[in-house]
Amino acid sequence: MTRSPLTRSVPRRALLAAAGAAIALLLSPLGAASADVGHHADRPAGAVFVQLNSADGNQIATYARAASGLLTAQSTYPTGGNGGNEIGVPFDALASQGSLVLDSDHGVLLAVNAGSDTVTSFTVRGTSLTRASVVPSGGQFPSSIAVHGDLVYVLNAGGSGSVSGFELKRGALVPLPGSQRTLGLGNANPPVFISAPGQIGFSRNGRALIVTTKNHNQILSFPVDRAGYASATPLVAASAGPVPFSFVVDRRGTVHVTEAGTGRTSSYSVARDGSLALLGSSASTGGAALCWNIEVGHTIYGANAGSASLSAWQVAADGSATLTNPVAATTAAGPIDLAASSNGRFLYVQEAIAGSLGVYAVSGDGSLVRIQTVSGLPAFTTTGMEGIAAR
DSSP, X not given: OOOOHHXXXXXXXXXXXXXXXXXXXXXXXXXXXXXXXHHHHHSOOEEEEEEOOOTTSOEEEEEEEOTTSOEEEEEEEEOSSXXXXXXXXXXXXXXXXXXXXXXXXXXXXXXXXXXXXXXXXXXXETTEEEEEEEEEOSSSSEEEEEXXXXXXXXXXXXXXXXXXXXXXXXTEEEEOTTOOEEOOOOOOSSOBGGGSEEEEEEOTTSSEEEEEETTXXXXXXXXXXXXXXXXXXXXXXXXXXSOEEEEEEOTTSOEEEEETTXXXXXXXXXXXXXXXXXXXEOOOOOOSOEEEEEEETTEEEEEETTTTEEEEEEXXXXXXXXXXXXEEEEOSSOEEEEEEOTTSSEEEEEETTTTEEEEEEEOTTSOEEEEXXXXXXOOOSSSOOOOEEEO
16 A cells, blocks of 8 residues: 555654644643542631630631531631630630630631630621721620621620720721710629629611620610610610520511520510520520520521530521420530521531531531531630631
8 A cells, every 4th residue: 555645754653643632732721621520529618717816916716618528727817906804714714705706708717815805897808807897895805796797785794884886997997986885794803703794795677785794684775876876774674584695686576595504595585675584494505504595597506515415406496496306416625606607508516625626517407417627726724715707
């Protein structure tokens, strides 16, 4: 057979190279797509922030959250203030809920510096934090923060106790002049943990500011006017049980309050004037020191710090919380503050005595499966970490 001039002029090795290049060119779009898929799969899906609360320099530790819910440590950021410790605390240095709050709408993280009577704001980009402001809290021993729109109120637990208002402007906290309101608790500074107020938070519509007081067994509600000012005198509701500690406000506006003295959750409606009315109380979890709670999907979870367990509630048609699982999960020692991923698929638990974070996958029926333990955080001795937020 006679070869064509083209075939005779190209060596066999060059033909094989050209064929390989052609095949690579044909496959290159698929290869690029595969690499891109892998790259996107490795990107963090969210973040978790943990307040370390050291008395000689408060810091926030950041973690990248994968799509699987697993955490990878990233960095720590100083708040510019000092952590604090209430008197006599068994495992929860600040004895409060809401000491670290993520405002996703503004991309701002807010932290209390209880030992230096200040509050810090950070702007958030992924797991990176940039400090925007450090301002006086308007009182002694700030322990909890509430956010609604551009309005921020801080709960000061020391001394008589107070609430103070701020505005958020480009990530920075700006004091609201004349907004401080006393709670009249007459505590020391720092306060004894059982005498300190537990949490501050807004009603769903932002027209009431709610504070739990442990030793007075009362829930205070300050109506808030359109300028953001809380009323001079709060409306007072007697707690259904002793030691009201933390609360969550569900999507219908019902306020669900933990009772450390009974292990129950009691539910309250909020009237147009800001007053609270009891809807009902759940059965007791049977655990010790039910002090923190969070709503994830249609389930409320609570941490029983003294018995190393989480309990679960569902909200009934009348708005009250019904205990559905007294032990929804076991934890390492000293479960305190809780946070959930923005998609509601993962729950993160500060385990203060163990010095760890417990990571749980949340099933559609509300059941929990532990998928990771993050170690190496400061374990509670006379002080310790408190405050967690996630997205």
